[in-house]
Amino acid sequence: MPTTPAGPPATEAPLIELDGVEKVFHVRRRTGLLRRERREVRAVDGLTFRVPRGEMVGYIGPNGAGKSTTVKMLTGILVPSAGRLRVAGTDPSRERERLARRIGVVFGQRTTLWWDLPLRDSYGLVRRMYRIPERRYRENLERCVELLDLAALLDVPVRQLSLGQRMRGDIAAALLHDPEVLYLDEPTIGLDVVSKAKVRNVLRDVNAERGTTVLLTTHDLTDIEQLCKRVMVIDHGRLVYDGGLDGLLTAGGGERTLVVDLEREFPPIEDVPGARVVRVEGPRQWLAFAAGGSAAPLVAAVAERYPLVDLSVREPAIEDVIARMYADRPAA
Amino acid sequence: MADHPLVRPLRRPAAGTRAYGLVAGMWIRSALAYRASFLMMAAGNFAATALDFVAIYLMFRHVDALGGFTLPEVALLYGTTSTSFGLTDLVLGNMDRVGRRVRDGTMDTLLVRPVPVLAHVAADRFALHRLGRLGQGLLLLVWSLSRVDVHWTPVTVLLVPLMLLSGSLIFAAVFVAGGAFQFRAGDASEVQNAFTYGGTTLLQYPPTVFAQDLVRGVTFVVPLAFVNWLPALRLLGRDDPLGLPGWADFASPAVALACCALAGLAWRAGLRGYRSTGS
Numbered sequence: 384m385p386t387t388p389a390g391p392p393a394t395e396a397p398l399i400e401l402d403g404v405e406k407v408f409h410v411r412r413r414t415g416l417l418r419r420e421r422r423e424v425r426a427v428d429g430l431t432f433r434v435p436r437g438e439m440v441g442y443i444g445p446n447g448a449g450k451s452t453t454v455k456m457l458t459g460i461l462v463p464s465a466g467r468l469r470v471a472g473t474d475p476s477r478e479r480e481r482l483a484r485r486i487g488v489v490f491g492q493r494t495t496l497w498w499d500l501p502l503r504d505s506y507g508l509v510r511r512m513y514r515i516p517e518r519r520y521r522e523n524l525e526r527c528v529e530l531l532d533l534a535a536l537l538d539v540p541v542r543q544l545s546l547g548q549r550m551r552g553d554i555a556a557a558l559l560h561d562p563e564v565l566y567l568d569e570p571t572i573g574l575d576v577v578s579k580a581k582v583r584n585v586l587r588d589v590n591a592e593r594g595t596t597v598l599l600t601t602h603d604l605t606d607i608e609q610l611c612k613r614v615m616v617i618d619h620g621r622l623v624y625d626g627g628l629d630g631l632l633t634a635g636g637g638e639r640t641l642v643v644d645l646e647r648e649f650p651p652i653e654d655v656p657g658a659r660v661v662r663v664e665g666p667r668q669w670l671a672f673a674a675g676g677s678a679a680p681l682v683a684a685v686a687e688r689y690p691l692v693d694l695s696v697r698e699p700a701i702e703d704v705i706a707r708m709y710a711d712r713p714a715a
Numbered sequence: 716m717a718d719h720p721l722v723r724p725l726r727r728p729a730a731g732t733r734a735y736g737l738v739a740g741m742w743i744r745s746a747l748a749y750r751a752s753f754l755m756m757a758a759g760n761f762a763a764t765a766l767d768f769v770a771i772y773l774m775f776r777h778v779d780a781l782g783g784f785t786l787p788e789v790a791l792l793y794g795t796t797s798t799s800f801g802l803t804d805l806v807l808g809n810m811d812r813v814g815r816r817v818r819d820g821t822m823d824t825l826l827v828r829p830v831p832v833l834a835h836v837a838a839d840r841f842a843l844h845r846l847g848r849l850g851q852g853l854l855l856l857v858w859s860l861s862r863v864d865v866h867w868t869p870v871t872v873l874l875v876p877l878m879l880l881s882g883s884l885i886f887a888a889v890f891v892a893g894g895a896f897q898f899r900a901g902d903a904s905e906v907q908n909a910f911t912y913g914g915t916t917l918l919q920y921p922p923t924v925f926a927q928d929l930v931r932g933v934t935f936v937v938p939l940a941f942v943n944w945l946p947a948l949r950l951l952g953r954d955d956p957l958g959l960p961g962w963a964d965f966a967s968p969a970v971a972l973a974c975c976a977l978a979g980l981a982w983r984a985g986l987r988g989y990r991s992t993g994s
Contacts, residue, residue, distance in 0.1 A: 408992060460826045462991045476990065480730075483829035495824040497839070500745060511737050512830055 487557030547578030760847025782923030797852025799882025895985030
């Protein structure tokens with residue numbers, strides 16, 4: 384088991400702490416009439432990270448990477464197979480009910496609301512279940528109704544809501560009790576642009592105004608770009624990247640592209656160090672170079688050797704970088 | 716919250732009861748919002764379950780006794796088991812959803828709430844119209860008690876509510892244990908139904924009409940006989956077909972409590988298994 388890193392010398396312990404957390408599932412599969420094969424699946428394999436209070440973290444990875452399993456362990460639904468996991472100083476699986484008062488959870492794929500009841504009744508039940516003081520409840524509800532545009536939906540049964548409306552309703556329900564930390568498992572999946580914007584708005588708001596810590600799993604990198612300073616990438620149950628969004632481009636072996644227009648057609652430029660030609664189209668050539676490097680010496684080198692007419696620099700698409708990051712890792 | 720050592724063991728049942736009340740209360744309000752619909756469903760539940768007795772009644776048009784029992788005596792068996800089962804079905808009838816909840820993942824949404832899961836699962840979608848079954852059971856119980864020949868003493872008077880309560884608890888244990896089993900086998904609710912709905916149908920008839928082995932099974936394996944057979948036989952002044960000692964007629968409360976304890980353990984094991992496998 385890895386030893387606990389010293390961590391930042393913060394005055395306050397991090398809200399979320401994971402040390403070598405593992406989750407192993409035993410999958411039984413029928414291989415013949417009576418034969419069964421027992422297989423171990425490591426959904427989460429030695430996760431170690433910290434999230435300080437008030438941070439907003441994006442948690443991304445391909446399907447089956449272990450994102451949802453992590454969230455389920457953090458909420459106490461699942462018990463880790465190994466390692467140490469603490470949320471707000473407590474072990475979520477042991478103190479599940481008590482911790483539930485302090486956290487908010489939104490599952491993108493399924494609602495935590497009561498299917499046949501109007502939103503308003505669901506919220507009333509949440510108020511009593513979490514023992515939210517009446518005034519606090521009314522303030523929070525008003526705020527959510529305004530930010531998530533729910534006024535017209537309060538009396539509609541959940542089953543009649545569209546996906547986007549339902550998701551907004553779910554997020555409001557998760558915020559009524561002022562959770563210290565909010566876990567969102569793919570909250571923008573399948574939503575239209577307007578709903579996505581509203582969801583991002585309210586997340587930004589609770590994070591800024593209430594200091595709510597937010598952990599967001601998503602496939603939509605725009606969510607991350609717009610909301611999170613920090614992003615964690617998980618693949619095959621392991622953390623493959625943890626840091627800023629900019630760093631992700633470098634770490635993922637992302638390449639920027641220098642597009643040069645020369646006076647006339649030339650053979651592919653091969654005499655400029657640090658760059659390689661990826662495409663030639665008449666007088667225009669595309670040169671790829673490391674995302675961490677600067678374009679200036681490259682431009683100078685090209686200009687020195689060729690009659691340069693025009694140029695532009697293209698940033699790598701974050702999707703491509705992450706796709707490459709997933710692809711680089713061998714399948715388990 | 717004060718954590719007095721005497722209060723602590725009561726905290727979970729109290730939290731569970733409160734949560735149950737909250738969730739069930741909301742479903743009741745929601746059911747009563749459509750009064751006509753509720754009344755129709757309750758009447759339907761009453762009629763559908765009362766058909767069982769109609770079958771018994773029709774049988775008595777052709778015979779004078781069933782396994783040596785007269786119509787009012789069979790009605791007493793019918794009334795006691797239907798009342799006990801009706802009460803439990805009302806409170807815990809939704810336990811057969813555990814398997815479906817595990818399969819479709821909605822169990823997870825209950826596990827993020829700050830309330831005991833058992834109470835939440837049982838109370839969710841609380842169906843007030845199940846009062847219909849309870850109503851017809853009570854009705855027949857009252858009718859039969861006015862007709863059967865019972866030597867009423869303080870003991871036999873006390874035996875009736877004790878029998879109903881113990882019966883409810885035994886059925887409750889079966890419901891909870893069945894729910895626990897569904898964590899493992901998602902489609903086990905039919906097995907549970909065999910013991911709950913099937914069990915109550917069995918108990919509507921006198922034990923003398925069944926084979927000895929079956930009677931032994933529901934006495935010693937799944938102790939459904941303690942719901943009403945044994946105490947009711949005492950009430951009617953009859954011997955039980957297995958020839959158990961006399962105190963067995965009064966053992967129902969103890970059997971009920973033991974069943975509930977076992978079911979509680981099974982539930983905890985089921986939930987623990989779910990939380991470590993994720994199913």
